[in-house]
Amino acid sequence: xxxxVESGGGLVQxxxxxxxxxxxxGFTFSGYWMTWVRQTPGTGLEWVASINEGxxxxxxxxSVKGRFTISRDNAKSSLFLxxxxxxxxDTAVYYCGRxxxxxxxxxxxxxxxxxxx
Amino acid sequence: xxxxTQSPSSxxxxxxxxxxxxxxxxxxxxxxxxxYQQKPxxxxxxxxxxxxxxxxxxxxxxxxxGSGTDFTFTISSLQPExxxxxxxxxxxxxxxxxxGGGTKVEIK
Numbered sequence: 006x007x008x009x010v011e012s013g014g015g016l017v018q019x020x021x022x023x024x025x026x027x028x029x030x031g032f033t034f035s036g037y038w039m040t041w042v043r044q045t046p047g048t049g050l051e052w053v054a055s056i057n058e059g060x061x062x063x064x065x066x067x068s069v070k071g072r073f074t075i076s077r078d079n080a081k082s083s084l085f086l087x088x089x090x091x092x093x094x095d096t097a098v099y100y101c102g103r104x105x106x107x108x109x110x111x112x113x114x115x116x117x118x119x120x121x122x
Numbered sequence: 123x124x125x126x127t128q129s130p131s132s133x134x135x136x137x138x139x140x141x142x143x144x145x146x147x148x149x150x151x152x153x154x155x156x157x158y159q160q161k162p163x164x165x166x167x168x169x170x171x172x173x174x175x176x177x178x179x180x181x182x183x184x185x186x187x188g189s190g191t192d193f194t195f196t197i198s199s200l201q202p203e204x205x206x207x208x209x210x211x212x213x214x215x216x217x218x219x220x221x222g223g224g225t226k227v228e229i230k
Binding site: 042051055100113 | 154158164171211213215218219220222
C-alpha cells in the first residue's frame, strides 16, 4: 500500500523558514517523480514544486522560485521542501504526492503551514 | 500559461442522479486532463487520468471524456459517499500542474 506521511508543519513568522518532510513507503520511491501541492480555503489546490526520479530536474511555481527548494533522499525514501522567506500568502496545507510530471497518483494527509506574526 | 475553467462551482443533487462537471482549457491540451475527488478534511484522490482512464480501484460509475479544450466528468448514479468536491487538473509539460477551481457536490 502506498503511504506518504508529511511532517514539519507549524506556525512561523513572516520571513521565517520551515522544512517539510515526506516519508514514503509501499513503492519504489526512486522510480517516481514527486511533488508538493498546497491548498488554502480561498485558492483551492495549487501545484508548488516537482522533482524527477534522480533529483536532477526541479520545477517550481513562479511565486515560490528562489524561496522554496524541493529535494529528495532516495536512500531514505524521503521528499523534502525547504521553505524560506515565508509570506502570509504561503499559509496552506502542503501535500506530498507521488508523481507530478502529469498527475499526482497518491497523496499524503497534508501538513499545515501557518505564517503569521 | 494555459487557463482552466471548471463549472459549475457547486451543485445540488440527489442519490441516484446523474451528475456532470465540465472543464474548459484555454488552448488545446489533447487528453492531458485528470480528475480528483476530495472529501472534507481529507487529501484529494485521483479518479480519472488522461481524460478518460480510470485510476486503480475507482468505481465504474465515474467516467471522463473529451479532448482538445473541452472535458466532461460524469457520475452515472450518485452514491452517498460521492458527496465531495471534484477538481480537474491539466498538464502541458512545461508549467507544472494546473488545477481547476473545484465543484462542490452537495446533497439536495
